[in-house]
Amino acid sequence: MTAELVRGQNHALPQTRLEIRVTAGSPVVAGATLADEGGTVHGAEWVAHPGAPRLPGLEVPRQAAAGHRLAVDLGALPEAVHRVTVLLALPTGPGRPVRFGAVAAPFVAVTGLDGTEIATFTLTGLDSESAVTALELYRRQGAWKVRAVGQGYAAGLAEMLADQGLTEAAELAASIQEAVASGLARSVAPPPPRTPDGERARRPAPPAAPPSGPAATTPPAVTSPAMTPPAMTPPAVTPAPGPSGDAGGGVPYAGAPGGPSAGPISYAHPRRQTSAPPPPPSTAPPAAPGQPARPVAGDATGWSMDERLYNQIWGMFEDLARAVAAYRSAVDFAESRMDQELERTLSDPRSRIGGTGDLARAAARAKCEELTARAREALDRDLAQLAAESGVVEPALPAPYAGWDNPVWHGYRVPMEIPMALRLGDLHLPERADLRIPLLVRLPLERGIWIDSGRTAFEAAAAAGGGRLRALAMETAVALAARLLAAYPAGEFSVHVIDPAGSAAGPLAPLTASGVLSSPPATGPAGVSAVLAHLTRRVDLVQMAVRAGAADSLPPDLDTGEQLLVVNDFPHGFDDRAVTQLRYLADEGPSAGVHLMMVADREDARAYGPLLDPLWRSLLRVTPVADDHLADPWVGHAWTYEPSRIPPGSRVLEQVLALVAAARRTGHR
Structure with missing residues (x-):
């Protein structure tokens, strides 16, 4: 007990x-x-x-x-x-x-x-x-x-x-x-808070008795209010039983007895639903007896299909992390038990006579293999179910969540609202490398991105030449910037580029040719200084307006949309003042709508010493090639990250950017 x-x-x-x-x-x-x-x-x-x-x-x-x-x-x-x-x-x-x-x-x-x-x-x-x-x-x-x-x-x-x-x-x-x-700095951001119902809805599983004891309780995975999906944030009202049994506002509402004299008036409807609705009824045919239920896209709680898919992907991510953790723990237990049995056998002098020791060793190894096989069988069942779920979820994803090879991009239209999240790439574990989980980050970005163009720390990068690796890193940055532009309504997101030596002209061609950049890429010390001064001023003005409660006093020429600064080949072309401004934008920019995307090799930045360490730690590091440097927030597995690449020969990036540019010209003047 x-x-x-x-x-x-x-x-x-x-x-x-x-x-x-x-x-x-x-x-x-x-x-x-x-x-x-x-x-x-x-x-x-x-x-x-x-x-x-x-x-x-x-x-x-x-x-x-x-x-x-x-x-x-x-x-x-x-x-x-x-x-x-x-x-x-x-x-x-x-x-x-x-x-x-x-x-x-x-x-x-x-x-x-x-x-x-x-x-x-x-x-x-x-x-x-x-x-x-x-x-x-x-x-x-x-x-x-x-x-x-x-x-x-x-x-x-x-x-x-x-x-x-x-x-x-x-x-x-x-x-x-x-x-x-x-x-x-290498970890994946925690998932959003769970709904009041707890675990994500899984219609296929029969209802189970509630677990007992603190160990069965899964606490919220994150406590930061900034991570809470806007659609999931209930009205600021404390539910209390109403006269008819319905949930009413804890603060008296207008017209309630004693309302005006009892305190502030709440304009929340006394019977408004404050928890996420349950998933819609399943349209999938029932599974055969003894067989796992057929997965359904959107099989999670949420106010909209996008939110249900978002929560379902996070649920798949957690399920895979915990299933693999259970398998690895079982294998460790089996091997540990075998070592103990072998140790006992070797410490007994009687086992050294005849074939007793050989039989004991063979029995210990057989038991270990049996336990490992049972653990693998359980893991394979979980992996097969998750693979089937991925097979129906991936085609149903909206464009911001989808890979570039998803046909949904060919029907892309500039959105009217900002989506909940954006796909940065895919994650997988060595137990089944073909089972990919989309890496989704919340919008607006709460954390900048460092695209590592260095050759250390991962094998695929070590095999590539330095020039090729830098080009791949910049291509990854362009693809991510294009995704951000495509995710926002017309004119509500702008991209600035700093390319001090002009070395990224090739990878930047889709952005420059389409006309989606706010201005041509900045080159030379003067260009670097001008862009940083412009964005620093914007952050200063927004912060002052927010603190003073005077948002309507911002200068009329100030672009109040979200801004992204892409910095290539850092720290070349940066003096001490520029580095300080960059640090300031990384720390203070996200709260004022200015986000940072660095394309750099950390080894090149070591000349600045500890000055840049907080910058490195505050940004989410991703790589232009496959690398197992990201960790999940539940178990801490090392997940292999792969960026979302444009399919060879595809023109989808140019087509999407052309639509974004046309919408900017016609819909935002």
């Missing part, structure tokens, strides 16, 4: 090989310290964290995420270690929560390698703390126990590490946050 612990309570551990699972409502950093009998951590080498995730008997995740698995082998710990303390901390950075009181309460579970829960603990009561000691595993009279701690620290990681006796706590805390920030 699972022990549901409260703060200060302990519980005996029946085994030494464990998993510690962490679930949080926002990305958190997970780590652990090793301490002696007196509870002292003797140095940085006694701390496992994202920058140094492995210690003897202990492994922690390499990045911040909303879900973690920590592996612990108490039997493999050094003899001097008597305590393992699990730490959680909020990553630092703009737009991220600064205290645990602003996010859902973290939940921690200690499990066996087979997933059986031993003890759980929900860290409630946190407020201003940004780091917390979740629980500790400690040795007492030769046996191991787990204790729920829940001790928070408002001053963060440094205070927590210092409290455990670490002399270099501040330096280590800074290095941990640096490693985390580097990992977050």
